[in-house]
Amino acid sequence: MEESRSETLMLNVGPHHPSTHGVLRVLVELDGERVVDLKPDLGFLHRGVEKLAESKTYHQFIPVTDRLDYMAASYNNFAYCLAVEELLGLEVPPRAQYIRVLIGELNRIFSHLFWLGTHAHDLGAMTPIFYALREREEIMNLLEMCCGGRLTQTYFRIGGVSADLPEGFVEKVRQFTGHFPKRVDEYETLLTENPIWKERAVGVGVLSKEDAIALGASGPMARGSGLALDVRKTNPYSSYQDFDFEIPVFQEGDVYSRYLVRMEELRQSTRIIEQVLDRLPDGPYLAEAPRVVPPPKERTLSEIEALIHHFILYQEGFRPPVGEVYVCVESPRGEMGYYLVSDGSPRPYRLKIRPPAFVNLESLARMSRGRLLADLIAILSSVDIVLAEIDR
Amino acid sequence: MSEERTVVETLQERFPQAVEEVGEFRGQSWVVVRKENLLEVCSFLRDEPELAFDFLSFVCGVDYLPREPRFEVVYQLYSTKSHKRFRVKTRVNSQDPTVPSVTSLWATADWHERETFDLMGIHFQNHPDLRRILLPSDWVGHPLRKDYPLRGPDRTS
Numbered sequence: 001m002e003e004s005r006s007e008t009l010m011l012n013v014g015p016h017h018p019s020t021h022g023v024l025r026v027l028v029e030l031d032g033e034r035v036v037d038l039k040p041d042l043g044f045l046h047r048g049v050e051k052l053a054e055s056k057t058y059h060q061f062i063p064v065t066d067r068l069d070y071m072a073a074s075y076n077n078f079a080y081c082l083a084v085e086e087l088l089g090l091e092v093p094p095r096a097q098y099i100r101v102l103i104g105e106l107n108r109i110f111s112h113l114f115w116l117g118t119h120a121h122d123l124g125a126m127t128p129i130f131y132a133l134r135e136r137e138e139i140m141n142l143l144e145m146c147c148g149g150r151l152t153q154t155y156f157r158i159g160g161v162s163a164d165l166p167e168g169f170v171e172k173v174r175q176f177t178g179h180f181p182k183r184v185d186e187y188e189t190l191l192t193e194n195p196i197w198k199e200r201a202v203g204v205g206v207l208s209k210e211d212a213i214a215l216g217a218s219g220p221m222a223r224g225s226g227l228a229l230d231v232r233k234t235n236p237y238s239s240y241q242d243f244d245f246e247i248p249v250f251q252e253g254d255v256y257s258r259y260l261v262r263m264e265e266l267r268q269s270t271r272i273i274e275q276v277l278d279r280l281p282d283g284p285y286l287a288e289a290p291r292v293v294p295p296p297k298e299r300t301l302s303e304i305e306a307l308i309h310h311f312i313l314y315q316e317g318f319r320p321p322v323g324e325v326y327v328c329v330e331s332p333r334g335e336m337g338y339y340l341v342s343d344g345s346p347r348p349y350r351l352k353i354r355p356p357a358f359v360n361l362e363s364l365a366r367m368s369r370g371r372l373l374a375d376l377i378a379i380l381s382s383v384d385i386v387l388a389e390i391d392r
Numbered sequence: 393m394s395e396e397r398t399v400v401e402t403l404q405e406r407f408p409q410a411v412e413e414v415g416e417f418r419g420q421s422w423v424v425v426r427k428e429n430l431l432e433v434c435s436f437l438r439d440e441p442e443l444a445f446d447f448l449s450f451v452c453g454v455d456y457l458p459r460e461p462r463f464e465v466v467y468q469l470y471s472t473k474s475h476k477r478f479r480v481k482t483r484v485n486s487q488d489p490t491v492p493s494v495t496s497l498w499a500t501a502d503w504h505e506r507e508t509f510d511l512m513g514i515h516f517q518n519h520p521d522l523r524r525i526l527l528p529s530d531w532v533g534h535p536l537r538k539d540y541p542l543r544g545p546d547r548t549s
Contacts (some may be wrong), residue, residue: 043526050511051535055542086418213446213472216500227472234475323417326468326479328449339468341454350536352452354468359450362503391526 008036011373015044019122019377022387026364028376035368035376040361045391053351057317058084058158061348066152068355069389071114072107073149075331076389077156082237083327083338084158087320088292095283096160097239102173102276103146103155104238104329105269109180110139111332112262112269115384119259120191122381123200128190135183138176145169159287170277177270177277184266192263201256205367205379208253215366216359219334220265221383223249224257231330243275255382262384292318317346333357333384355389399443399478407433412483422479424464427491430482434497437469437480445469445478448494451504453512457538461485465514467494484514493519511536 011028014020023044029036049068053061065076078100085092092100113136117129140150145166147155155161191197207217212225222229230247232240248264250257287293294313299306322344328337334356341350360383368376400414400421410429415422425433437445449468456462461483469478482491493516495501505516506525513534516522524531533545 043524043528046526048535051540051542089418211499214499216448216498229472235477324422325418325420326449326477335449337449337468339450339452339466350452350454352450352466354450358503359500362500 006031013376015041019380021118021381021385024385024387024390026376026380028373030373033372033374035371035373038365038368038376040364042358042361042387043391045387047392049392050351050353053348055347057314057346058320058348059314059317061351062156062158063152063154066149066154067388068353068392069111069331069333069336069357069386070151071386072111072332073152074103074107074143074155075111075329075336077154078104078238079327079329079331079336079338081156081158082329083325083340084320086325086327087323087340087342088158088289088318089321090159090287090289090292092160092238092287093284094239094281095164096285096287098276098280099161099165099285100156100238101240101243102273102280103143103153103161105272105276106139106142106173108269108332109266110136110143111384112266113139115262115332115381116187119381119384120197122377123197125191125194125197128187131183131187131190135180142169142172142176145172157286157293159289159293160285164285170280173273173277177274180270181267184263184270188263191259198256200375200378201259201382202254203252204255204371204375205382206253207363207367209251211363211366212253215363217334217363218356218359219330219332219384220258220261221334221360221363223247223261225253226251229335231328231335235328237327237329242279243272245269245272255378258382258384319344319346328354331356333386333389334360353392355392357383357385358390361385361390399437399476402440402443403433403436406436420477420479422481424481424483427482427484430480431492431494431497434467434480434494437478438497443478444471444473445476447472448498448500448504449477451494451501451508453508453514453536455512455536455538457486463489463512463514465491465508489513490515490517492517493522495519510534513537 009030011030013026015023015025025041026038028038065080066073068076113132117132120128143153144150147153207225209226212222228249245268248261250260294310295306300310320342324341326339328335336356337354339352343349367379403423404411410425411423413424437443447470449470452466454464463484464481467480505519508514509522510524510527
């Protein structure tokens with residue numbers, strides 16, 4: 001009898017496939033149905049954002065940041081504005097800090113909901129996405145009230161936010177936080193103890209604590225692997241130290257842990273939002289800093305000095321001191337950071353973005369080796385990637 | 393912030409030859425080390441129990457054309473124990489933009505170094521798989537260099 005021969009098969013996943021959540025191509029080496037190795041192929045959405053930043057003034061770059069992680073667009077504004085403010089040494093008024101936290105946490109829920117829906121869908125649970133998108137729609141309506149934008153909001157400005165919260169907004173958010181925790185319980189009844197769900201998620205795609213640190217994993221990826229890392233707690237920014245919330249940590253490091261982390265974060269974010277609403281301070285929503293912050297619109301329409309001031313800031317920009325800063329925040333995906341180098345001109349000399357999803361995706365091969373191809377799909381969607389952020 | 397300054401002092405004491413320059417801005421401090429000593433300094437920063445910078449946030453390059461040495465390679469570190477951050481930089485000239493890879497210390501450096509190679513044209517010695525990561529493999533040039541035109545290689549602006 002002829003001896004049987006074994007060889008591996010190269011399978012091309014993506015770049016256009018629903019399970020790759022955008023245009024990601026993964027070259028998978030398979031032995032039967034087992035993953036031997038894999039190589040992600042990135043860059044299909046590369047737009048040269050870091051190069052572009054060097055040709056724009058600091059104000060002009062804000063809307064570009066929305067187009068990175070569009071699942072939590074305001075969180076990009078958040079990180080970028082904080083980095084520029086740090087460079088300038090600019091203090092943001094308390095009301096603006098609270099509004100930013102409020103919008104940031106709404107973005108986190110928004111992002112986690114879409115993740116939950118698509119993740120469940122990838123694993124064969126068709127129902128949750130309809131419920132998740134229903135609640136996500138409510139958040140989009142809230143964000144639209146603030147600034148007109150639903151997906152890419154560009155609500156943040158250097159020194160604060162573009163406008164105060166609109167009338168009736170606080171009540172609308174209270175309505176949302178009133179019923180949202182019950183909705184999270186409902187999602188959990190569909191999934192958490194569901195035997196099929198557990199079969200697909202428990203023990204799948206394990207990332208050990210040591211690997212998580214070595215591979216730079218952050219956000220729910222790190223917290224699912226037993227690392228209590230959350231920039232909001234470890235290096236609080238924008239008044240996060242004022243709020244009482246917990247960071248969920250699970251030890252197993254599998255797809256299921258990452259699911260549990262995000263479900264708990266939905267509740268914790270709701271808690272933060274309620275505290276913001278209870279304690280929202282009065283005062284300005286934009287810093288008083290004429291060299292950086294443009295005058296209010298009403299004044300530009302009635303005073304010539306204000307109009308000139310407006311034009312100078314928008315045409316020439318402002319000149320921060322020579323220096324460099326790295327500022328990071330806890331985006332829904334993890335440590336999102338901006339490293340800014342200023343040479344004293346009105347444009348960034350160098351802007352480096354640290355996208356959490358890019359780094360988290362690096363662990364994919366480590367988590368998938370030896371698993372089934374079907375598990376790869378579950379593992380990939382548990383990373384929660386946004387390709388626009390990865391490719392920049 | 394005072395703890396961060398001790399990181400600089402510790403390094404100056406331990407590696408007087410290696411530390412070329414120190415800097416601080418808005419409470420964030422950094423050191424510039426000679427590239428021959430980069431690995432030594434980095435493994436000290438990672439393994440010294442008092443420092444324990446076990447987490448590498450990112451690696452990137454900065455182009456200071458026309459200055460020589462032209463490029464700066466930046467390593468942003470973080471400690472999951474003390475939650476401190478620290479920055480290490482090294483300088484390379486345009487003739488030989490090569491630095492040793494830190495993938496042996498932090499596995500995450502793999503993709504960051506590939507990106508820095510791809511966009512800035514810095515070469516990393518002993519990197520396991522130094523290929524372009526964001527641009528197509530047949531791309532010519534490194535877009536984040538200051539002499540690379542914003543709108544592409546066939547344009548002048």
